[in-house]
Amino acid sequence: MTHRKLCAHGETPDVLATGLTVRLSDRTILDRVDLLAHGGRVTGLLGPNGSGKTTLLHVLAGLRTPDEGIVRVGGRVLTDLGHRARARTVALVEQHATTTSDLSVRHVVGLGRLPHCGRFGGSGNDPDGEAVVARALELVGLADLADRGWGSLSGGERQRAHLARTLAQEPQVLLLDEPTNHLDLGQQLRFLCLARELGLTVVAALHDLELAAAYCDDVVVLRHGRVHADGPVITTLDATLLQEVYGVVGTVSSHPRLLRPHVVWDGPSQEV
């Protein structure tokens, strides 16, 4: 079974958000945000702490209704989709995903199949379910731990299991909120390689600019809830952006072997 068979339904739709505004407790958290995530590409969502990345991902996932604006996936308005259709279209791996249970890892990953099961949760309509779950566990390197209790997993193993559950959901659009938290360097690189290879439309909030430079095709940079910059990572990530958005002095050159942007920081600047 290929990655695409596992995760996509043959389409890699664009995600187009226009004029998204979210207000919370009299504060404007997102301010007329426009975002285009091209089908089949990885779009990095960058920006400092509190700039609105998680809020934006929640709107793109349909978990939060914006005060203004609209999200379209492959031309369809996200909020017009029913819960199950939406879950087969868009899936989010949360930043602090928690699962408190004594279920086995395989069972937790199997929860990703719910949108494909019968109306009342029966697996009768999901003959591929078992194989898809097994393949998802294999893709994230957790096949050996499938029968372990969830509570026995390390933080990094749980993060990968959450990805497996999301892959088992077979969405067309994968939203990742700081997906490399808890992962060691090797697992970070494998995780982002896998996200690219899936061929899905991926939007990933990332703090690590080196990882963003290496694995994203495009970036959208938020600052104070507004889009500060967007475009291909190769032309968007530069020293001016480091200064303006992060208050960091640094240089962005071309990586000698990867031919991708290479970020080297000197330290915080005097002005933020």
Ligand SMILES: Nc1ncnc2c1ncn2[C@@H]1O[C@H](COP(=O)(O)OP(=O)(O)OP(=O)(O)O)[C@@H](O)[C@H]1O
């Ligand atoms: N319920 C709420 N009421 C008021 N403000 C909120 C609420 N939830 C979030 N915020 C604020 O919205 C802003 C954006 O939060 P969000 O989590 O989207 O940012 P972020 O870019 O993901 O941050 P980080 O990089 O630290 O994870 C923050 O200033 C946060 O304090």
